[in-house]
Amino acid sequence: MSLDQLKRLIKAVLPDLDMVIGWKQGHDGLTATPLFIRSEDDVEKLQIGPLAVHNLATFLPGLKDKKVGVVVKGCDSRAAVQLLQEKLIDRANVTIFGFGCDGVVSHAKLRKQFDAMGRADSMVRDGDTVTIEHDDESTALPFNEICPDKCLTCEFPNAVVHDHFAGERIERTPVASENPALAEFEKLPISERLDFWQNQMGRCIRCHACRNACPMCVCRDHCLATSRDPNWIGQETSPRENLMFQMTHTMHLAGRCVECGECERACPMDIPVFLLRKKMADEVKELFDYNAGVNPDAKPPLMTFETDERNIKE
Amino acid sequence: MARKYIAETDITAWLKELSGDNLIIAPVVETGTVVYRPYTSGSEVELVNRPVSSPKEAVFPQTELLFTYKQDKTPEDPGRTKVDMKEATPDRATVFFGPRPCGTRGITMFDKVYNCGKQQDTYYVTRRENTAFVTIACTRPDATCFCHSVNSGPADPDGSDVLLVPVQGGYVAEAITDKGTELLAYDLFSDAGKREQEANAVIDKAREMLGDPHDFTDAESSLYKLFDDMEFWDEQAAKCINCGACTYLCPTCHCFNITDQTAGLSGRRIRTWDNCMSYEFTLEGSGHNPRPTKAHRLKNRLGHKFAYYPENNEGLVACCGCGRCIERCPSGVDIRAIVLAAKERSDVQE
Amino acid sequence: MSAVHGRELRIIGFLCNWCSYGGADTAGVSRFEQPTDLRIVRVPCSGRIDPLFIVRSFLNGADGVLVSGCHPGDCHYSEGNFYARRRLELLKRFLPISGIEPDRFKYTWVSASEGAKWQETVTNFTTHIHSLGPAPTVLNASTPEDWAKVAQNAANGAGCGCGCHKERA
Numbered sequence: 001m002s003l004d005q006l007k008r009l010i011k012a013v014l015p016d017l018d019m020v021i022g023w024k025q026g027h028d029g030l031t032a033t034p035l036f037i038r039s040e041d042d043v044e045k046l047q048i049g050p051l052a053v054h055n056l057a058t059f060l061p062g063l064k065d066k067k068v069g070v071v072v073k074g075c076d077s078r079a080a081v082q083l084l085q086e087k088l089i090d091r092a093n094v095t096i097f098g099f100g101c102d103g104v105v106s107h108a109k110l111r112k113q114f115d116a117m118g119r120a121d122s123m124v125r126d127g128d129t130v131t132i133e134h135d136d137e138s139t140a141l142p143f144n145e146i147c148p149d150k151c152l153t154c155e156f157p158n159a160v161v162h163d164h165f166a167g168e169r170i171e172r173t174p175v176a177s178e179n180p181a182l183a184e185f186e187k188l189p190i191s192e193r194l195d196f197w198q199n200q201m202g203r204c205i206r207c208h209a210c211r212n213a214c215p216m217c218v219c220r221d222h223c224l225a226t227s228r229d230p231n232w233i234g235q236e237t238s239p240r241e242n243l244m245f246q247m248t249h250t251m252h253l254a255g256r257c258v259e260c261g262e263c264e265r266a267c268p269m270d271i272p273v274f275l276l277r278k279k280m281a282d283e284v285k286e287l288f289d290y291n292a293g294v295n296p297d298a299k300p301p302l303m304t305f306e307t308d309e310r311n312i313k314e
Numbered sequence: 315m316a317r318k319y320i321a322e323t324d325i326t327a328w329l330k331e332l333s334g335d336n337l338i339i340a341p342v343v344e345t346g347t348v349v350y351r352p353y354t355s356g357s358e359v360e361l362v363n364r365p366v367s368s369p370k371e372a373v374f375p376q377t378e379l380l381f382t383y384k385q386d387k388t389p390e391d392p393g394r395t396k397v398d399m400k401e402a403t404p405d406r407a408t409v410f411f412g413p414r415p416c417g418t419r420g421i422t423m424f425d426k427v428y429n430c431g432k433q434q435d436t437y438y439v440t441r442r443e444n445t446a447f448v449t450i451a452c453t454r455p456d457a458t459c460f461c462h463s464v465n466s467g468p469a470d471p472d473g474s475d476v477l478l479v480p481v482q483g484g485y486v487a488e489a490i491t492d493k494g495t496e497l498l499a500y501d502l503f504s505d506a507g508k509r510e511q512e513a514n515a516v517i518d519k520a521r522e523m524l525g526d527p528h529d530f531t532d533a534e535s536s537l538y539k540l541f542d543d544m545e546f547w548d549e550q551a552a553k554c555i556n557c558g559a560c561t562y563l564c565p566t567c568h569c570f571n572i573t574d575q576t577a578g579l580s581g582r583r584i585r586t587w588d589n590c591m592s593y594e595f596t597l598e599g600s601g602h603n604p605r606p607t608k609a610h611r612l613k614n615r616l617g618h619k620f621a622y623y624p625e626n627n628e629g630l631v632a633c634c635g636c637g638r639c640i641e642r643c644p645s646g647v648d649i650r651a652i653v654l655a656a657k658e659r660s661d662v663q664e
Numbered sequence: 665m666s667a668v669h670g671r672e673l674r675i676i677g678f679l680c681n682w683c684s685y686g687g688a689d690t691a692g693v694s695r696f697e698q699p700t701d702l703r704i705v706r707v708p709c710s711g712r713i714d715p716l717f718i719v720r721s722f723l724n725g726a727d728g729v730l731v732s733g734c735h736p737g738d739c740h741y742s743e744g745n746f747y748a749r750r751r752l753e754l755l756k757r758f759l760p761i762s763g764i765e766p767d768r769f770k771y772t773w774v775s776a777s778e779g780a781k782w783q784e785t786v787t788n789f790t791t792h793i794h795s796l797g798p799a800p801t802v803l804n805a806s807t808p809e810d811w812a813k814v815a816q817n818a819a820n821g822a823g824c825g826c827g828c829h830k831e832r833a
Contacts, residue, residue, distance in 0.1 A: 026646045027457065027458060027640055027651075028457035029457075031646055032646070033553065033645060033646030033647075033648075034552075034553040034645055034646070036549070036552045036553065054644070054645065058555065059552075059553075111346070112346050117456070118454075118455070118456020118457050118458060118459070118641070119457060120457075185761075186761075190763055190764075190765055191763070193760070193761065193762065193763035194762070194763025194764070194800050194802065195763070196763065197762060197763055197802075198802060199345070200345070202344075202803070203344060203347060203349055205367070205376065205559075205562045205563075205587075206558075206562075207558040207559040207561075207562045207589070208557050208558055208592075209555070209557035209558070209559045209644050211557070212555040212556055212557040212644075213555055213557070213644045220556070220593070221592075221593030221594070222593075226592070226594060232716070232720070234573075235377075235571060235573040235575070235584060236377045236575065236584055236586065236804075236806035236807075237377050237586065237806050238377070238803060238804045238805055238810075239802055239803045239804075239805070240723050240802040240803060240804045241804075243723060243762070243802055244719065244720065244723050247716070247719045248716055248719075250758070251716055251719070251755075254751075254758075262644070265644065266555075266557070266644035268366060268559040268562075268638075268642035269347055269366060269367075270345075270346060270347045275761065276761060276762065279758060279761040280754075280758055283754055283757045283758055284754065286757075287750075287753060287754060287757070288750075301750065302747070302750055302751060302754075305743065305746035305747055305749070306746075307736070307737065307746065309749065309750070309753075312749060312750075312753045337812060351811075351815070352811060352812050352815040354815055354818070354819040355819075356819075371808075375808045376806075377806035377807050378807055378808075379807045379809065402809075404808070404809070406809075406812075584806075584807070
């Protein structure tokens with residue numbers, strides 16, 4: 001089974017590394033949490049599966065000087081590749097453990113369908129169904145309704161780059177050809193879209209969880225969004241300033257966003273911020289025929305140019 | 315005083331009565347998330363699922379106007395520096411409707427900082443004096459709830475003016491303060507009678523669902539002992555991503571920033587929430603930062619809540635046990651686990 | 665003289681110093697008449713323009729934003745406008761998702777000798793912005809008092825109450 005093989009692979013390499021980052025059981029039956037493995041005892045706590053939602057590659061830039069192993073789903077591995085491309089991490093210092101991922105759970109979507117979020121004992125996935133044990137009863141839900149949209153359109157279920165691979169590679173075709181939430185959103189006329197963002201941004205608390213969860217955001221402590229000189233974004237938490245932050249983040253990710261969806265997952269107010277970043281990634285794909293985080297040797301499209309652009313007609 | 319009862323179907327009528335003299339802030343569902351909003355007739359109030367944000371915004375808004383200013387310039391006297399200032403007086407009578415005890419209790423911790431005799435923050439005090447809290451007791455604790463581990467419980471009346479306990483068909487209402495008594499002085503309320511026992515049973519059941527409390531005794535001394543143990547804090551902070559979700563959702567976190575937003579000759583001075591998980595929080599003008607890493611900042615957060623604040627306030631822990639920080643942390647950082655780990659680690663060091 | 669009778673709208677122009685600003689200068693020296701809504705910000709090169717300048721302008725209440733630089737291949741700094749072209753095209757395609765009409769943003773290439781072209785560009789763009797009308801503003805409410813006023817307006821039936829479709833007098 002993949003998990004046992006993964007544990008063996010990690011144990012074999014652990015003596016040469018400072019740590020390996022994986023997941024372990026979280027604070028209740030519906031959560032997992034990042035695990036920093038430093039000893040063989042720690043390896044035993046490792047867990048993978050539909051609750052392993054966190055993109056662990058986000059911890060890599062902060063550990064640049066250490067020899068770090070990281071367990072990645074397909075989408076996470078794209079983040080690792082993009083970080084390599086931008087030379088934000090050192091290939092020699094990173095050991096990537098891949099496995100075939102067949103999707104994770106979206107707690108935001110689950111919250112909308114399942115009433116007993118805080119009282120679940122366990123969750124088991126069997127093919128297309130997920131069964132949750134809680135309050136002495138069972139609730140079954142279709143997986144496709146509680147997984148994030150990124151899993152429905154996933155083209156990279158296996159780690160794109162890896163040093164070790166546990167279990168079988170997953171062959172799958174995407175369930176949906178376009179992101180359902182984005183497709184739904186684009187049906188709105190433009191005037192209604194601004195109303196939409198106004199309403200959503202009224203809830204934003206500018207905690208920057210979206211920014212900090214993003215593996216590509218490495219400016220962290222020196223982020224433009226919180227600088228006072230230049231003062232791009234005002235301190236007041238109005239929809240206008242909050243939207244400016246979202247636009248700033250999206251622009252700074254243009255050509256770099258690997259569509260891992262961590263931004264939306266991290267948001268404590270359940271704001272669908274991934275819509276903006278997904279749209280940006282789609283436009284980059286259309287304009288420059290480029291997918292971020294797939295080829296470690298590629299050049300990001302906004303760092304280069306063509307004297308004659310194929311797709312820009314003026 | 316004897317408790318009263320109000321039927322579920324009369325809540326809207328009650329809010330209508332109250333809105334005659336008061337601004338009402340109540341929980342509503344906004345695209346699936348429960349948040350507090352100004353109430354207008356027609357709003358559908360959400361009283362079952364707990365709001366994500368905490369009630370501290372009632373007396374400590376995320377953005378607060380302190381004063382507006384305008385430089386009064388005249389070409390006849392270019393050297394004159396005259397500034398017209400207009401202070402904000404947030405004295406609108408408000409009823410803050412629908413928080414849980416774990417949220418409202420946080421306000422009492424604010425009182426000790428912003429309204430403690432020698433220190434009076436005018437803006438806070440004005441809002442506080444003009445706001446009444448109608449709290450709903452908790453009937454369904456979550457796995458992340460631990461109010462009972464921090465000397466509180468599902469029906470803790472601390473900080474509330476009225477406490478409502480959900481029973482079959484409605485709520486048993488208890489006035490905790492004089493302001494509360496006024497809020498219940500409407501014909502919509504009848505005597506609770508036998509329903510008092512039902513209310514007590516509801517609370518007992520909630521307490522039972524919470525299970526055994528965690529043992530946080532000696533957390534204060536343990537945390538002080540581990541102040542220089544950065545290896546411990548590096549380990550605990552490894553998965554923290556240093557956002558600010560925990561701070562902003564926390565009912566007791568109370569740090570702020572003051573900014574002048576100027577445009578031309580006029581502007582406004584505002585106070586906004588600040589969070590100690592960010593690098594800039596302790597970044598000094600010289601460039602030095604006494605809390606340069608996330609380990610330092612997490613140590614401060616734990617220390618503040620379970621050691622420094624209790625030391626200054628007769629052992630009162632600056633944590634309500636609401637569990638929002640655990641539930642909404644993108645990495646699942648669990649403050650309970652850290653306190654217990656600190657106790658264990660400091661025992662080992664003995 | 666405004667293109668349309670009535671109030672001017674707020675149109676910001678980001679012009680590169682060498683070609684486009686020169687082109688605007690040529691138009692001025694040649695006494696070509698054009699609407700006065702456009703207010704110009706001079707930058708050294710279109711490659712200096714961060715797409716966020718345009719976003720910030722719109723969020724601060726601009727009704728239209730016009731960017732102009734040297735023709736690709738003729739950049740005073742050789743390559744600046746090649747980068748600008750990529751960024752600005754991407755921005756134009758991205759704006760609709762945020763609710764800003766992409767027609768309110770235009771980027772173009774005008775050289776120092778093309779005074780007539782400059783006049784035509786400005787006139788057409790200004791007329792177009794006037795036909796679109798004032799841009800919807802994004803709500804700048806932040807304090808509880810601001811929000812209470814918004815709720816009041818909504819309750820009084822002033823449209824959605826957020827001020828985002830307010831007509832300018």
